[in-house]
Amino acid sequence: MKALRFGRHAAIAVIAAGALALSACGSDNATGTAPAGSQSAGGTKVTGTLTGIGSSAQGAAMDAWKTNFASANSGATVQYSPDGSGAGRKAILDGSAQFAGSDAYLKDDEYASSKSVCGPDGAINVPVYISPIAVAFNVPGITDLKLDATTVAKIFRGQIAKWNDPAISALNPGVSLPDLKVTPVNRSDDSGTTQNFTDYLAAAASDVWTDKAAGVWPAGLQGENAKGTSGVVKTVTDTPGAVTYADDSAVSGKLGVAQIKVGDSFTKISADAAAKAVDAGKPVEGRAANDQSIKLDRKTTIAGAYPIVLVSFHILCTTYDKQETVDLVKAFEHYVVSAEGQKAAADSAKSAPLSSDLAAKAAKAIDSIKVKS
Known part of the structure; x- marks a missing residue:
């Protein structure tokens, strides 16, 4: 058990005041060009700044993801402020962040609200991190x-x-x-x-x-x-x-x-x-076509399953205003859910990698992100 734990970094990169002013998710100012779909930190190069707010539980994994992604994409920066899942969901719903880290998927009313910022299909929940x-x-x-x-x-x-x-x-x-x-x-x-x-x-x-x-x-x-x-x-x-x-x-x-x-x-x-507990979960109904929200069975009796578990999500808009933003979001998120990204999280945060099936569904959801028409 002791091998599972480590001291969380005392500080995580926080958005500097005045460093970046964002408007709605669909009209942020990430810059650069590159086709989406990079599945490793060293995939197709992108540039720009991506801003996220949310889960402090994701902190150690996010440190690894940010560092590796920036190393492979010298013109790209990911800023993440670990203010808590609730703050992250609020930020993507009011357009002050391009993605949210959340240890809970959007509630029904939050999903409905996301349509005014993210387009008619609203926001999607993409699993990126599993931890007890x-x-x-x-x-x-x-x-x-x-x-x-x-x-x-x-x-x-x-x-x-x-x-x-x-x-x-x-x-x-x-x-x-x-x-x-x-x-x-x-x-x-x-x-x-x-x-x-x-x-x-x-x-x-x-x-x-x-x-x-x-x-x-x-x-x-x-x-x-x-x-x-x-x-x-x-x-x-x-x-x-x-x-x-x-x-x-x-x-x-x-x-x-x-x-x-x-x-x-x-x-x-x-x-x-x-x-093992996550694998026994069920998809949440009534969401966007590629949403990957998971309802966990907390009363499972499966031998060896640990039911006090969180699935941490990145909440993303289904549409953004600029192609440059779409490219940057896709490149970073594809890295996060890739085998390389999941290994980086497991090494730094001792999380459980997404199963191959869940990772494939997450990648499909990321691929569905597009420019607003």
């Missing part, structure tokens, strides 16, 4: 615990006050649990990680977690909060007894990570286990 969400804790002397959905839900609802609570002890016979206060730590921002985590709780522990899945943490629950993936991980690292949910790539070796009960057994967190 860790239930990470700071209990001195303990690095491995077994938890089921009900117990996780009770912990984050404040219904379990101490780490030696009978509910935790029953799942971990032989483990000497301390009489230590449990401090849940949640995201303070609108987060796709929160959306996926609460989706799991609402589906797998509905008798305890009575709130609907949402990107914003339910008001009124006990605990601490912090902004972004790095914020919650730091808070837990600094607070004995604290527990949070976070992209596993950001969880340091100082923290313990729970195994999650699936069916009659417990599944250790891993990229392969996350991919």
